[in-house]
Amino acid sequence: MSFALTAGVTGLQAHQKMLDLAGNNLANVNTTGFKSSKITFSELLSQTIQKASQPTTGIGGTNPQQLGSGVGVANINRDMSQGNIVNTGQPLDMAIDGEGYFVLNDGEKNVFTRIGSFGVDADSMLVDPSTGFRVQRLGSEGEIEGFQDPSVSDIRIPYNTALPARATSNITVSGNLSSDGTTARAALLNSDQAYTVGGNVAQTTTLIKDLGEFSGSFGAAQTGTITITGTTRDGTAITAANTIAVDATTDLQDVIDKLNTLLDSGATTGSTASLTSDGKIKVVDNTTGYSKTDINMAYTSSASGTDELTMPSYFEIITAGGNEVKTVNISVVDSQGGKHTLNAAFVRTDTTGTWDMVLTSLTGDVHAITERRIEGLQFNNAGAYIGIAGASETPTFGIQFAHDPGSTQTLTVNTGTINSYDGLTQFSGASTAVVNKQDGYEAGRLSSLTVNKDGTLVGAFSNGIKKNIASIQIALFQNPAGLESVGKGYYIASANSGEPIATTALNGGAGELTGSSLEKSNVDVASEFVNMIEAQNGYQANARTIRVATDILRELTSLIR
DSSP states (O other): OHHHHHHHHHHHHHHHHHHHHHHHHHHTTTSTTOOOEEEEEEEOOOEEEEOOBOOOSSSOOBOOEEEOOOEEEEEEEEOOOOOOEEEOOOTTBEEEESSOEEEEEOSSSEEEESOOBOEEOTTSBEEOTTTOOEEBBOSSTTTTTTSSOTTOOBOBOOTTSEEOOBOOOEEEEEEEOOSSOOOOBOOEEEESOOOEETTEEOOTTOBGGGSTTEESOOOTTOOEEEEEEEEOTTOOBOOSSOEEEEOTTOBHHHHHHHHHHHTTTTSTTSEEEEEOTTSOEEEEESSOSOOOOEEEEEEEOOTTOOOEEOOOSOEEEEEOOBSSEEEEEEEEEOTTSOEEEEEEEEEEOSSTTEEEEEEEEEOSSEEEEEEOEEEEEEEOTTSEEEEETTOOSOOEEEEEETTSTTOOEEEEEEOOOTTEEEEEEOOSSOOOOEEEEEOOBOOEEEEEEEEOTTSEEEEEETTSOEEEEEEBOEEEOSOGGGOEEEETTEEEOOTTTOOOEEEOTTSTTOOEEEETEEEOOOOOHHHHHHHHHHHHHHHHHHHHHHHHHHHHHHHHHHHHO
């Protein structure tokens, strides 16, 4: 009779645990990332009343006679299968679609969770807002830009850090340059400096010392020097007899006369200089066609060193000289994030299938143009780009801006793959070449975040640039069911789970990350109600066992009396 009572008690205890488990599962039916548990029972050790016997020649064998002592909980297994993923619309909510766990650090150790409801704290760290535990990253994403500290794996969201400006260093051109265009043009250049006198436009008879752009004074034996350099229409460098002594009697006409002498203004192949109605020096070729006319002017003060004359920083090419001309605009960014528009032109030379690209004018605080012309862009008879004639170096322009006049910003021009059609081409018809890409950008601040399927946090900045901020670390386990729950949806590794394997989404068997989403509980409500009914039935049956055993004992006691 004692066996019946003992068995009944163990049955009550076991089914009570089954009911407790079902209740806990149902209580967490709406808990984000919750994993339900299942219970299994096993028979307790049986008492052997009679052991088994072997068969003999005259009699068969007998089975053992054993009497069970009840039931016990064999195991409580956590169901680590994935719950449904639902969209939340919150950019820092994340769900793992597949295997893996988010890794968080509590300041001392890592914990693991499927709950991806994250936020940013006052220190700009990505955390679980309910505990403050910091989300961990893997790899070097965001370190070069200064978003992440290479010495720690916590994730910093750089809302309070500006993305520094990046000066343009590469531009890409593509499109067609007409092989049969016949719109020949004569080069026309204007200085970017207008000269004045007394607040009015200067004339050719205006003395240099009277210009509003001149400061200081000349003594009887003191002179400054204007040096003129550049190239003539045919590309000859201006180097000889190219200076003007400036004293109290020198006027603008003297400067114009010197330019005309250097430019061979009397020849058909030369150019003519003059002063425009707005006080600028103008140079125009005498005939149309391919031209390399370019002028640079500099002033050196007299021996006393007290006089200064503002000179043109460069000559704008109002019209580029060529047998066919295609103008393009180039947007560039300087080292401080300032935006500038460069005007350039492709000009066809006198040689079939050969073009130059020349900077014509610029907007903004330009100090000087150090490299203005890319010469000898060549094409074969099939219209494919075949490189630069007689040169192996990369085609570049050089510009100095006024905010940093001692530094040249080099612009490398990508004209396409040699013997290919992925950049510039030369076919018949209209010229369509454009500058379609440049790699500079102004400074900006982080405005929004998204997460890619591979777990990369991508920041969109106010300047339109997107940068990788960090890569979310994912942990894999050989036996996820062996993880030990420590509450709040967190787990730690146990002796039977295996050590965590650090990886990222979509690598090493890890699932993909879904942004603006969370994983729901995997509790099956219908199954849990069935489990509750089974627990109730089991509890009632075992209670009845105890009741019957008690009644029999009471009846036995009454007989003894």
